[in-house]
Amino acid sequence: MSAPRIPMLVPSLPGRARDYLVECVETNWVSSVGPFVGRFEREFAERTGAEHAVACASGTAALHLILLALGIGPGDEVLVSDLTFVASANPVRHCGAEVTLVDSETRTWNLDPALVLDELTRRRRSGGRLPAAIVAVDVLGQPADLAPLLSAATDMGIPVIEDAAEALGARWTAGALAGHHAGTPARAGFFSFNGNKIITTGGGGMVVTGDGHLAARVRHLSTQARVGPDFDHDEVAYNYRLVNVCAALGVAQLECLDDFLARKRAIAAAYDERFAAVEAVTPPPLVPGMERSGWLYTILLADRTMRDDVRAALAAHGIETRPLWTPLHLLRPYEGARVIGGGATAAALSARGLSLPSSVSLTDPELDEVADRILDRVRGRAVA
Ligand SMILES: *Cc1c(COP(=O)(O)O)cnc(C)c1O
DSSP: OOOOSBOSOOOOOOTTHHHHHHHHHHHTOOSSOSHHHHHHHHHHHHHHTOSEEEEESOHHHHHHHHHHHTTOOTTOEEEEESSSOGGGTHHHHHTTOEEEEEOBOTTTSSBOHHHHHHHHHHHHHTTOOOOSEEEEEOGGGOOOOHHHHHHHHHHTTOOEEEEOTTOTTOEEOSSTTTTOBTTSSSSEEEEEOOTTSSSOOSSOEEEEESOHHHHHHHHHHHBTTBOSSSSOBSSOOOBOBOOHHHHHHHHHHHHTHHHHHHHHHHHHHHHHHHHTTOTTOBOOOOOTTEEOOOOSOEEEOSSHHHHHHHHHHHHTTTBOOEEOOOOGGGSGGGTTSOEETOSHHHHHHHHHEEEOOOOTTOOHHHHHHHHHHHHHHHTTOOOO
């Protein structure tokens, strides 16, 4: 299969990426020890306003470590957004805990806080078991409506984890969480630096938290629970630390973050404008009081048939698109999981959703071509 002419999401590596990588090679600091890891953590914490940041081998590892540090294990239940990438739930199962899914709200496409509040209130009134944690995902870089969730969960002593893997740069601009960067208001949050995320380290992730004990525990578990300089280890743990070459790339990418976000948001705004007042195309949420990251621009079409038709029409011209995530309750490992709210909203969004080319390297003429071809297709006109 040949590479698409206009890919959906590819990394950009401008700035000092090459210099920092050369520095790793020349100093021989390529692996688990080296100055870029600590520097990446410090600069990342500063950029997001987080008190503590711990760099990990992936976003999946970051979530696994947070759950372990919170003591989640067999017999526990964790609530997870239904409409997300599968890695938002897998670490819960790695811990031996049980996943209960939560349906989406149409306003943010993220977990519906009203459904969670109803469920928690009902369980508490009937003396039922409460979940051990909640994983709230900021799908496509649009923050979830965390404020009501956080106040209820905090009251009941349930830790909330924000999966901000796609939301680096997103923030709340009004309301109870105004000024908070995505990933930071909850007990812990995490980001991913996989190749298609807002910044990339090749592969990597970051835990952020205001809880110093949690951060220390995550760090300890990520380095084989090593104590002291020699081979002493005080428990069974993991090799989940980010290595120095990856962190070097992370430092360089972080220096480009403002430019990347400006381009992502310009792309989203340009698509929004092209699709405004087009009945057949629903643009992604623009929620007052929340600023999205613009990670991956995703539209809704009338139904699955129209979505698949538009996707095929674009593919015929070398334009790569993807359906929106399949809700977890429709994936084999999670088909037996309970879905609070039923999952019909997540399933409808998924069936209609199409993610469009959104790389920071996407040019304006390319964007116009993508939009033109979609508009021509939904208006039923053939394009040569
Ligand atoms: C990418 C992603 C992850 C996992 O991150 P990796 O670095 O790929 O392990 C988790 N959750 C969401 C929502 C993601 O998009």
